[in-house]
Amino acid sequence: MNKRIALELKRNSLRSYHAAALISAAGLLALLYLFAVMPRLDQAETGMDMFLSYRGLVGLTNIIGMAIFAVLSSVMSARFIVEEYAGKRAVLLFSYPVSRRSIFFTKLGMVFSYTAAAMFLCGTIVYGIFYTTEAIRPICADEISAAIIIYSFLSLICYSLLAGILGVIALWFGFGKRSVTVTIVAAVIIAVISCQIMAVTMTSLVGVIVLLVAGGIAAVIAIKNLIDQVEKMEV
Numbered sequence: 001m002n003k004r005i006a007l008e009l010k011r012n013s014l015r016s017y018h019a020a021a022l023i024s025a026a027g028l029l030a031l032l033y034l035f036a037v038m039p040r041l042d043q044a045e046t047g048m049d050m051f052l053s054y055r056g057l058v059g060l061t062n063i064i065g066m067a068i069f070a071v072l073s074s075v076m077s078a079r080f081i082v083e084e085y086a087g088k089r090a091v092l093l094f095s096y097p098v099s100r101r102s103i104f105f106t107k108l109g110m111v112f113s114y115t116a117a118a119m120f121l122c123g124t125i126v127y128g129i130f131y132t133t134e135a136i137r138p139i140c141a142d143e144i145s146a147a148i149i150i151y152s153f154l155s156l157i158c159y160s161l162l163a164g165i166l167g168v169i170a171l172w173f174g175f176g177k178r179s180v181t182v183t184i185v186a187a188v189i190i191a192v193i194s195c196q197i198m199a200v201t202m203t204s205l206v207g208v209i210v211l212l213v214a215g216g217i218a219a220v221i222a223i224k225n226l227i228d229q230v231e232k233m234e235v
Contacts, residue, residue, distance in 0.1 A: 017076060017114065024068050025122035032061050032130050036139040050203075053142045058152045059202030061126070062159040065119055066166070066198075067191040073115040073167025074187030078180040081107050081171060085230070086178045104230045108171075108223070112164040119160040127152050151205060158208045165215040166190050172222035175229065 038051045050056035084107065131152075134144055142148075170190055174183025194211075201207025 014114070017072065017118070020072055021069075021118040021122055024065070024072070025125055028061055028065050028068075028122065029126045029129060031064060032057060032126060033139070035060060036130075039141065040139070052140070053203075054140060054144065054148045055142075055151065055203040057140065058127070058155055062123070062155055063195050063198050063202055065123060066159045066163045067195055069115050069119040069160070069163035070166035070170070070191045070194075071184065071187045072118070073111060073164060074170040074174070074184045076111045076114065077108075077167060077171040078174065078183045080111060082174050082178060082180055082183055085175070085233070100230050100233075101227055104227060108168070108226075111171075112168060115167050116160045116164040119163050120156060123156040123160065124153070127156070155205055155208060158205070158212050162194070162208075162212055162215055165212075165219045166194060168219045169215075169222050172226055175226055 035051050035057050050060060081104075127149075131144060131149060134140060138144070167187060170183055170187035173186035174180065194215075198208070198211060201211070
């Protein structure tokens, strides 16, 4: 599996996705500082509670990051999976001396792993910079503690996995139609709906874990259906 993923990475350039991930990290860092400074900009404004604690700032940043990387995952899926299985390209795939299931798992594994790893690495950089500057010259009214930092990275892990899972679910919609557009649009819609749901539990690690488990179950069902479609494809 790992060797096949390595071959896929050699076969396909990921430079544009690296650039997109770095730009996303810069955007998330800027948003995080903006969220932190908002209560200071207008102290008379009500409804700023989520911006007054590190948990609120981390939860909001992770939700936005999850949406961004879920869409990035759908773009990768559209290129590396949907396009590959459309038209004459599928004939080449099915001519390989490897089972259809294995080839599909390799491509899906590459996209999922890249999405989750990219969001986690970008988030680590963002929070590393933010908490370093907060330790020197704090903006947020909350107090930094080891518990807050641990929570931030555990939450980041959950949301990174969720970004990859949402990408898988979006692929399920797009693959059936063999449509790049449907894949990306589905990811945007799913991300928006997920953000609305997660806004309720964004400061609760337990809530995020529950959503992660539910998303994982949905992804397993989607993968099973996708494999069935690949196995039954005629070229």
